[in-house]
Amino acid sequence: MKKILVLGSGALKIGEAGEFDYSGSQALKALKEEGIETVLINPNIATIQTSKELAGKIYFLPVTDYFVQKVIEKEKPDGIFLSFGGQTALNCGLALEKTGVFKKHNIKVLGTPVKSIQITEDRELFAKELSKISVKVPKGGFAKTVNQALKIAMKFGFPLLVRSGFSLGGLGSGVVKNKEELVKKVSICLRHVSQVAVEEYLKHWKEIEYEVVRDKNGNKITVCNMENMDPLGIHTGESIVVAPSQTLNSYQYHFLRRLSLQVIEHLGIVGECNIQFALNPKNNDYRVIEVNARLSRSSALASKATGYPLAYVAARLGLGYALPELKNRVTLSTSAFFEPALDYIVIKIPRWDLHKFIRAEEEIGSEMKSVGEVMAIGRSFSEVLQKAVRMLETGQDGLLGGFLDDTKLLPTTERLFVIARRFLKGETVDDIYKTTGIDPWFLHQIKEMVEFESSLQSSAFSHQIVLKAKKLGFSDKLLAKAFKKSELEIRNFRKKHGIVPKVKHIDTLAAEYPARTNYLYLTYHGEESEEVTGDRRQATQAKAIVLGSGPYRIGSSVEFDWCSVTCAQTLRNKDLEVIMINCNPETVSTDYDSADKLYFEELTFERVSDIYDIESAKGGQASLVLGFGGQIPNNLAMDCYKAGYKILGTSPLDIDRAEDRNKFSKLLDKLKIRQPAWQSLTTILDAIAFAGRIGYPVLVRPSYVLSGSAMNVAFSASELKGFLKQAAGVSSEHPVVISKFVINAKEIEIDGVADKGELVIFAISEHIENAGVHSGDATMVLPPQRLYLETVRQVKSATKKILKALDICGPFNIQFLAKNNEILVIELNLRASRSFPFVSKVTGYNFVEIATKVMLGEKVSEDFNTLDLDYVGVKAPQFSFNRIKGADPRLRVEMSSTGEVACFGDDLQGSYLKAILATGFKMPKKSVFLSIGGKTNKLEMLPAARQLKKLGFKIFATEHTSKFLKNEAIKNTRVYKISEDKYPSVLDLLKKGQVDLAINISEAQATQGIETAGYIIRRNCVDLGIPLITNLQSAETLISALASKKMEDLKIKSWDEYVNMD
Amino acid sequence: MIGKLLLSDGAVFLGQSFGKEVATSLGDEPTSGEVVFNTGMVGYPESLTDPSYFGQILILTYPLQGNYGVPKKEFWESKRIQVKGLIVQNYIDNPSHFESQKTLGEWLKQEGIPALSGIDTRQLTRKLREHGVMLGKIVVSNQSSDVRQYDPNQENVLPYVSCDKPQVYGDGKKNIVLIDCGVKENIIRSLIKRGVKVTRVPWDFDPLGSNLRLDACLVSPGPGDPKQAKQTIQNVRKLLEQRIPTFGICLGSQILALAAGGDTYKLKFGHRSQNQPVIDQISKKAIITSQNHGFAVDMKSLKSEWKEWFINLNDKTNEGIRHKNKPFMAVQFHPEASPGPSDGGYLFDEFISYI
8 A cells, every 4th residue: 555545524514524634634644654745634624634744645625426536537546435424424434335436446445344344334234234143232123215114113113213324413313203213204304315114212221432442353342332322212412321331230341242243244344333232221132333444433532531632543453454553552561452441420411502593493402403522530520520511611610500491301401410400399209210221320429419518508618618619520610609709719728738630641551551741630539649750841941831722512512623634733843832722522633642731621710720730739830821722711811810820922911902892992093094983881771872883784792692593684673673682691701792794894814924913924814704604603815716806905004003002922813804995993803713723724934933932032034925825725614504403504794604715716706616515515507596675685686696597597586586687587487385385385396306496585683583594495405405595695606606617627736736835 | 437447558438337237246356368350241140149259349340230120039140149238329219210128238137247338449449450359358337357357268268169969850851960169049940951960069079979970060150269169170070071062161270270380370350241252262253141250261371172162352361161072071161150140141052053
């Protein structure tokens, strides 16, 4: 094998997220160590695997059979890895195998053979195969039609579970209780897949997973087992998961382990796979639910939970190594053929962001909705659970804080806290077990925590109670509140009494052998803090503590991991001892070799202080790096500054001047830089009065939200009133910020680095969508293609003034509005922004590396050209609306995308098309549906509509749009609104698959709760998988791209063919 | 109630007692024994009743113990708890399992075994790893710690754990004589499941000196220094001379090696876990095994007619020996699992195929 092609997973989406950056990066690392040339296809520009250090050649292209085939023809690799890029890579590989591409080009599929993959992906084949070795799968049948499904239902009775094959994150599956639900569910599923499984519903069975590794010789191990706290029926990605299992005895643990090995042997897996079981809690009956013949979310979790580098080992096994030949990468002395022994407990909790969506359903089930996760490590269940709760960064501390509706015990995102409230109300473990199916073991633990938390108020403050609280995982903050002291008072009291957490290693062998790596966590269940081993640094070496980004969530994901990891690498190259803190198992920053030491820990002030204390006590000046992990570390700046910790880069006082709206606004006024009029208000009446003064529309940002989404645009006083009511009121404690919403303004971002207030490097990007679409949902173009030079000059000049005034030293990002050749500042971030990887990789200059050097005091004086480039980079958002049932997919001021891609092209059209194809867009072939609200929008769309007609598309349109187009002599077919109750309605059209592309531009802002005709159209497009555009500028850009480019025109060029990489 | 673990190097660990607390009879002394650790994450009922732990104070490194309570006697590995004491990080008093009959604490109290929680078991384990296994005492409440230290390696402990008289299991035609040096029940279950009869005999029983049908012999695991089992070694030597198919497991393997003229030595801290990787030197296949031993066979001491069958992939110590042309085989690990992985279960088939 000389040259190997690796497929990535593309943009982060629900069900397929950061874990594949981890797995792909490890695979590339393994290949690099072997001296094998690598080619990577992955359009996800924010990943670490798409950095120049890891892959030989990188193609920022869609991972689809068309593009992968083109790259194969060009690169002629000897082998291909399909198992490191999630379901996307696997599906793409299966398609290429089917069309004979691998055979034609003589490419070996490495790792698990395609035939085995096909078996695991086809539920019917899988069931057949397992019956050959007498292993049980759920009873039921397979249906290709609704009628077949009904027949199966007749045989087995309700309730039943419907599941679809070939899908990531359990899309389309769910429990059905009657015939109507079955018909609905199956018909939706069958639109996406050719076959569904209709199975017995194993109510309240336990769900247990094993991660299994097997080599080509048949040596096999299970690296980790995991128990879902939530019973079967809740997707494992939606479940609270513990490792190792807590309620299984030796017989059950090893019985399922043995079955895992038996199944994997029979399937002939080579590398890594995941197997899921259902286990009857009343006896030892079991079912094999599924096998994922690839690295998965669970395998990333298992890797981090055990210290066993699953992806790295899987890659080596794919190259033909045998397991006993490989070494344990943690001890460096023992064998990689072993099963990790944990002497700690691990808990994973998913992070949901459903409040970002309008009309999203809160219930969780067999489909995945979470956008990220955290993992906590400790030595008691309560300690770990509480850590994990805080790691989520949702403001929750303890189990009883916050407001929530505890009347329903349905499986919702808030379930854990509802259970806690129910205990407080006096419900018993048995009551809650009966409704939730959560094993009483977990419920007893939760109950104990609740009892302690509720007794705190009436307890006397003492050394004993603080010690007990810390062992149960309570934060200083929560204790401070209970005992009416400050967080710092609690901290000082603790330290005085020697109540401090101890450092422990994750060493894979429960201390049986010494670890040579520093994979660490803190616990209050221990007396001894372990000295770190294998230190390559001297005790007096300067140390940098880099804070990672915490859980992936909407608005903060893999891009900040790239920033953190890149910063850590730069610091290491500068010979600092680098200490990483992060708590997200889907990241590369939590690989124990990304830094000299890794603390898999909370990013709270308390924990960061604990680590700062520990590291400072060991000698060597420790500094904190807060600028690369997004907003979570950035928010700690002021507290850390007050505590006297050394912080690299821009002073926290200046960060505060930028983050405090009032201070920043005054500064802008002083600098004579314009900003939209705004005010922070504490009563609804004041808010309405202010909005009246500045004129509608206004942007509304309440500081506290109960449900529904936070940010909105109000077009009238009544709308404003509605939003404020939804926002759980407005008070002096929870003020609302009202600002002028500028219509038809362009949005521009500048990313850069400053050194002591002087601009070092910058990149200006423009948004395709006009202001009103959150910058995280916008399509970004670099270098800008449609900006006036005058605007660029103004942006630069304003930026320079701000940098100077705030004495910025490090990374920054400023967002501007531009209208009529005038610019307004809307936001400043004194940290690396979401777009740092994009601007770095498009311009070829590593902004994070430059920023890190500047923060260390290094002078960077180079001439950077970021404006006059021979190519265009386009960053496009990835949405996961298909996962969030009921959510309105229209773009708004609140961010809803879950990931992004970026592609290169010689012009805007080419790179735009590649980028949206990389987010799952399908090229329209025959027909387009148009529904354009409002006169202005219609007029604006006219040239684009004409172009569509010229391109030969059949146009369908709703009443007004249709009439408008006819008047303009654009031939089209009118379809009826759903409310008109006439045939053919829009829905008929969509459902029959007669539309390749839907463009639905609505006039006013969507109002929550009202089911408009537009909403029904949009939602159906999402559910039916029809490409949908809801933004006018996007529609125009798309149509102009369709007019100028065909698939064949999209060039297959690698990153280094576009960008000069020295 | 507070309790203490005192190690022979003077170290003291404070914990909470959750087992036997007060003196139940006159002259009741604190518990003393050899302190060892096991890194398995499940299987405390099996481990606690495993006679190989006789005379030892067991540290379980997994920090939560008691999670699934205690099952019926039928699931135990012997009739009682064999360890002298138990040390854990956190004890769980609210177990959940359909097979659970009582809590771990209740069981320990009933059997009169002291146990401590709240001890930094990782620190303790690291200490034993660095210094090797140590002797230690558990002192609960106001007991005096001034007591003779017991060391199970200084005497022949087999009489304490073996059976009194022969006992027959199963109704197969072929009879396997099982020399009980402290056998685990699952060895017997594993054999009779395969259709043979098992006659369990005491540790010093001479199978050739009896009129038992003798198709093969299995020398069981057990506690202590193998060299203390002089009578068993002698009896096994006779079996080898008579070419009786013989299978040694754990202590049985060491006894077999000694009977064949080889030597054994004490490991620094032994292997006690469910994740020990061993490789079959003949087939080159590797398996994960359950282990519980403090002594090992010195391969160099054996004659060339023996080949090294299994070795440990981590520290390369011997994990099994096999005679080149006679039906003698032995493994250091536990093919019967319980607790632990059953990857080595096929070895019972290999053994029975000798008959």
